[in-house]
Amino acid sequence: MSQSPGRKQENHKISRELFVLTYGALVAQLCKDYEKDEDVNACLDRMGYSIGIRLIDDFLARSAVKKCRSYSETADMIAQVAFKMYLGVTPSVSCSSATGNEFSLILDKNPLVDFVEELPAERSSLCYCNLLCGVIRGALEMVHLAAEVTFLQDRLKGDAVTEIGITFLRKPEDRKHRRN
Amino acid sequence: MADETLFLLLHSEMVAGLYRAAEQGEGENGRCTTKLESMGFRVGQGLIERFTKDTARFKDELDIMKFICKDFWTTVFKKQIDNLRTNHQGIYVLQDNKFRLLTQMSAGKQYLEHAPKYLAFTCGLIRGGLSNLGIKSIVTAEVSSMPACK
Numbered sequence: 001m002s003q004s005p006g007r008k009q010e011n012h013k014i015s016r017e018l019f020v021l022t023y024g025a026l027v028a029q030l031c032k033d034y035e036k037d038e039d040v041n042a043c044l045d046r047m048g049y050s051i052g053i054r055l056i057d058d059f060l061a062r063s064a065v066k067k068c069r070s071y072s073e074t075a076d077m078i079a080q081v082a083f084k085m086y087l088g089v090t091p092s093v094s095c096s097s098a099t100g101n102e103f104s105l106i107l108d109k110n111p112l113v114d115f116v117e118e119l120p121a122e123r124s125s126l127c128y129c130n131l132l133c134g135v136i137r138g139a140l141e142m143v144h145l146a147a148e149v150t151f152l153q154d155r156l157k158g159d160a161v162t163e164i165g166i167t168f169l170r171k172p173e174d175r176k177h178r179r180n
Numbered sequence: 181m182a183d184e185t186l187f188l189l190l191h192s193e194m195v196a197g198l199y200r201a202a203e204q205g206e207g208e209n210g211r212c213t214t215k216l217e218s219m220g221f222r223v224g225q226g227l228i229e230r231f232t233k234d235t236a237r238f239k240d241e242l243d244i245m246k247f248i249c250k251d252f253w254t255t256v257f258k259k260q261i262d263n264l265r266t267n268h269q270g271i272y273v274l275q276d277n278k279f280r281l282l283t284q285m286s287a288g289k290q291y292l293e294h295a296p297k298y299l300a301f302t303c304g305l306i307r308g309g310l311s312n313l314g315i316k317s318i319v320t321a322e323v324s325s326m327p328a329c330k
Contacts, residue, residue, distance in 0.1 A: 022223050
């Protein structure tokens with residue numbers, strides 16, 4: 001190749017920065033358009049949902065993973081394969097309930113907030129990365145797994161790490177299929 | 181790589197979301213294009229800063245345009261500009277025969293009226309990049325047949 005390997009990595013980094021910068025401009029524009037934080041959060045979630053339902057096709061095509069047999073396998077897949085593929089980070093997964101359908105992904109490094117130092121004072125309840133929640137929710141729904149995804153902790157709001165909670169909503173007919 | 185999928189999806193979602201909001205509210209079409217263009221402007225400014233941190237100083241305007249056509253376009257859209265024309269008096273035409281943001285839409289004249297919405301962000305991106313390199317410019321786009329655009 002005419003480019004040296006160092007340059008290629010830099011280009012890779014820059015295209016990721018393009019995404020991060022675009023996301024930042026989007027959030028800034030939404031903050032200008034909507035006065036209330038809840039509206040901005042809802043809008044980001046909706047957009048994330050629409051992105052998620054399309055992203056899942058791309059993910060399955062690129063990764064060619066087999067069907068997940070359990071919720072914990074699904075959560076691991078999201079953390080270790082999907083996040084790594086699209087954002088370049090691998091959050092750690094922990095199961096936080098006895099029933100086995102609540103998981104949290106803990107991110108110590110969130111690339112989306114690379115250029116954000118802190119939330120402005122009047123926007124203290126803004127979930128900056130709410131798009132991620134929508135994306136995960138949309139993607140899971142396309143593989144017939146209903147889930148609720150929210151931010152449990154957010155570094156931008158002063159917590160130590162960023163934690164995303166995924167709660168799988170069990171459907172009764174799903175369990176019957178799984179037994180077969 | 182996978183990043184460009186994310187960016188493509190985010191971009192189409194942004195365009196759709198902004199226009200949806202405008203339909204519900206009282207804003208007209210023009211405002212959405214302006215919003216998209218100004219978002220592109222901010223991103224372009226930031227991106228060009230990160231990009232040209234280590235590169236040498238540009239000799240002149242033509243050098244800058246060549247940089248945009250080759251390196252900048254390759255990093256953002258994974259390909260170079262196919263054709264650059266100029267009248268040496270400040271007007272440059274960049275032609276991309278397979279513009280990434282339009283390839284998924286159609287391969288001819290279908291949906292032609294929706295194409296400008298998808299070009300607004302990129303126009304802003306170029307304008308922002310040029311502005312941070314010290315050039316004031318006006319960037320317009322035209323699409324005669326997808327996915328080529330000027």
